[in-house]
Amino acid sequence: MELIPGFCICVLLSLTLAPASATELTSNATGWVWEGGAVSLYCSTQLTNASFIWHVDGDLLPGGDQYHIFVDPLGPNSTLTISPVFRNNTGSYTCFAYNSTLNETSNALNLSVAKPPSNPSIYCRSDGYTEQVLLGCFWAGGQPSADVKLSFNGTVKEGKDEVTWTVSLDYEVRQPELVCQGDQLGKTSECKIVFERPLSSSHNNNAVTSVTEGENPKLIVTLNTPNSLNPTFSWFHLNPDPVAITSGGKFKVESGDSQSSLLISNVAQSENGTYECRARNIIGSTTFKLNLEVKSQESSGSSRLSRGAIAGIVIGVVAGVALIVVVGYFLVKKVF
Structure with a gap:
């Protein structure tokens, strides 16, 4: 073929390239x-015409009934639903898309699984000791940790899972209310305790306990118990001035959260x-009186017969009956 000068035959080559694509991974949860x-x-x-493979932390997605995979035939896209979600599902998820010519790995998506605290509600607490009281707010066991705030008498303490505050018994209290507030991922809880000084609706300051010397009165x-701080207890004997009593020797003092007792062994008239x-607690103190009447063995015996006296009476009665029987016998014999 003869080429004409200045004439060029150009051949147009068409190359179809796959469009630049991005495989993207998203979630319905934030x-x-x-x-x-x-x-x-x-x-x-x-x-x-893509196919999909799911990975977690770089490994193939494990099997299990909680994993549900759906591939949209009109997509291309794939959906992975995890239900129910467990703590071990925490990890970094990726999606691998591929066809006969290309493949692509999606961005990583981190799944963080939250667990509520062990108790459904935040807990307010107070513990009394010899010279101080421990106040506390507790809402632990969750993931992530709950934000906890303690408020008492105008002071605020904050922390994770729990907050405690030690208050001296000499601490001046103007607002006797403990408030605990918790927040975990927007879920909140609150509890309150309004404290009062120690009270007893059942105690009678005029009541008298009567015992005989040698007994063990308690x-x-x-x-x-409601709305009361755990108090400290102190015992005294008025002679007439108060004399402190502690456990030891004849005395035994036992105290709990809402009760205290004094046991006196082999009690004497003295x-x-x-x-x-x-x-006493940080709100205030209350004094309870208990009157003990100790009778002597002699005075106690005058009001009731002793065992020896009772035995003498019995013997006398038996002897009298016998005498009557004998006299009656002789009278009957004489008559007849």
């Missing part, structure tokens, strides 16, 4: 996913009189 709930991950791609003070039990 942030933490609650344990026991459900979450869906969406994998979309621009690859045609004096008891029982407090109202221990007769009025006793005081002082219950």
Whole structure:
């Protein structure tokens, strides 16, 4: 073929390239996913006729009934639904999309599984000791940790899972209310305790306990339990001035959260009189009186017969009956 000068035959070659594509992984949840709930991950791609493989932390997705995979035939896209969600589902998820010519790995999506605290509600607590009281707010066991705030008498303490504050018994209290507030991922809880000084609706300061010397009397003070700080107890004997009593020797003091007792072994007349039990917490103190009357063995015996006297009476009665029988016998014999 003869070429004409200045004439060029150009051949147009057409090359069809796959469009630049991105395989993207998204979720229907933002942030933490609650344990026991459900979450869906969406994998979309621009690859045609794509197939999908799911990975977690670089490994193939494990088998299990909680994993549900759906591939949209009109997509191409794939959905991974995890229901129910467990703590071990925490990890970094990716989607691998591929066809006969191309393949692509999606961006990583981190799944964080949240667990509520062990108790459904935040807990307010107070524990009394010798010279101080421990106040506390507790809402632990969750993931992530709950934000906890303690408020008492105008002071605020904050922390994770729990907050405690030690208050001296000499601490001046103007607002006797403990408030605990918790927040975990927007779920909140609150509790309150309004404290009062130690009180006892059942105690009678005029009551008298009567015993005989040698016995083991037990004096008891029982407090109202609702809305009360755990107090400290102190015992005294008025002679007439208060004399402190502690455990040891003849005395045994036992105290709990709402009750205290004084046991006196082999009580003597010198221990007769009025006793005081002082219950104290950071709100205030209350004095309870307990009157003990100790009778002597002699005075006690005058009011009731002794065993020897009773035995003498019985013997006398038996002898009298016998005498009557004998006299009656002789009278009958004489008559007849």
